[in-house]
Amino acid sequence: MSTPSTSEAELVRSEEAVPRRSHLDRNPWWGDLIIHVVLVVLGLVTVLPMVNILARSLSTSASIAGNPLMLWPTSLTMEAYLYIFETPVLMRSFGITVFVTVVGTALNLFFTTTAAYGLSKTYIPGYRFLMWLVIVPMLFGAGLIPTYLLLKGLGLINSIWVLIIVGLVSPFNLILMRNFFWSLPAEIEESARIDGASDLQVLWHIVLPLSKPVIATIGLFYAVAHWNDFFTGLFFLTDSSKWPLQVVMRSIIIDQSMLGMGGGNAPNQDLQKIVVSADNIRAATIIFSIVPVLLAYPFLQRYFVKGIILGAVKG
Structure with missing residues (x-):
């Protein structure tokens, strides 16, 4: 009777060690x-x-x-959508929201990435103090009135830039990206520094190409937040010509004042009095506001779960 080889014995023991799932x-x-x-x-x-x-x-x-x-x-009928595209107020607010989303997301990613990369180095002086500066604002807010006074002192009230400056760096997103950078092998950066690369070169040529999942995830967070931002425009923009799309939608849905927004430029006004009503325009405005997010999300979905998991490995 032949004895089993060492590899066969190890295979049998490994199979026996794996718990079998019973019914x-x-x-x-x-x-x-x-x-x-x-x-x-x-x-x-x-x-x-x-x-x-x-x-x-x-x-x-x-x-x-x-x-x-x-x-x-x-x-x-497509009259409700035709009305939207011919209404200056809606198209202006849509352009403001697109500008805030694109420019704001780019600035968010720039400041969040650079700050997270610095905080991922635990050996820098004052590291714990800097981390507390990030964590405390995430847990406690100053309130609406101090925020309003601060923005007024900075001259941002009634400025489109208030939609971007407020929330320029999210503490949660910063910690998430910092954890991802912290999980990268230190040997990769050390080898680049031996070759003479500076910190910015390491960040641009090595860290960022490896960080596409978390950058796409954080970028999606910021973009959706900008696109759906409602309170910032409502509290800090009194000029209706600078309102983003979400504030205009609130005026449409709650105040129900939309048939006069087109003014003399509304197409086929006699026909619209019969075909298009407040319900049509409210529904069409809601669909109009969510379509861009629905179109962008499938392209970033494959990075979404991976970026969240990798950003939560350490911390």
Whole structure:
């Protein structure tokens, strides 16, 4: 009788060491059924309101009055969207929001990246004090009135730049990116410094190319925050000509003052009095405001989970 070789014996021991999953560890069929039913219900609760809004934006006012809970557009019309594109107030606010999102996200990433890279070096003098300067504002806020007085002293009230300067660096995003930089092997940077690279060269040529997942994740956080920012424009911008899209949407949805926004430039005004109503324009404005985020998210989704996991490895 031949004895098994060493490799075969090790393979047998490794297989025996792996715990086998018995039928007792699996969910019963009714448990899986309950889980799937709950997930389907939650999915419908999330999706159906958006489907209703989309259907209302593509239907006539008479169809909406007859069936407000529609899930499919009836009497299909694009007049609400044509009205939006011909309305100066909405298009100006859309341009302001795009400018704030693009420029603000770029500045956010620049300052967050440079600060996070510096804080990832625990040997710098005053490291603990600097970390407390980041953590304390994340836990405690100064309040609305001190913030208003500060921005007024800086001359940012009624300036578009207040939408960018406020929240220029998020402490949560800073710590997340700092943890990612901290998790990178130190040997990579040491080898570059031996070759004569400076700190900026190491950051630009080595650290940033390895940090695409976390940069995409933090960039998505900042971009969505800028796009959906409502309170900053509401509190610090009294000039309605500088309002971002979300503040204008609030005026449309709550104040219901939208049919006069187009002025004399609104197309087919006689037809719109019949076809387009406040419900049409409210629904079309909501869809109009979320489409850019929906278009950008699929391209960044593959970085999203990876960036969060890698940024939370250390800390």
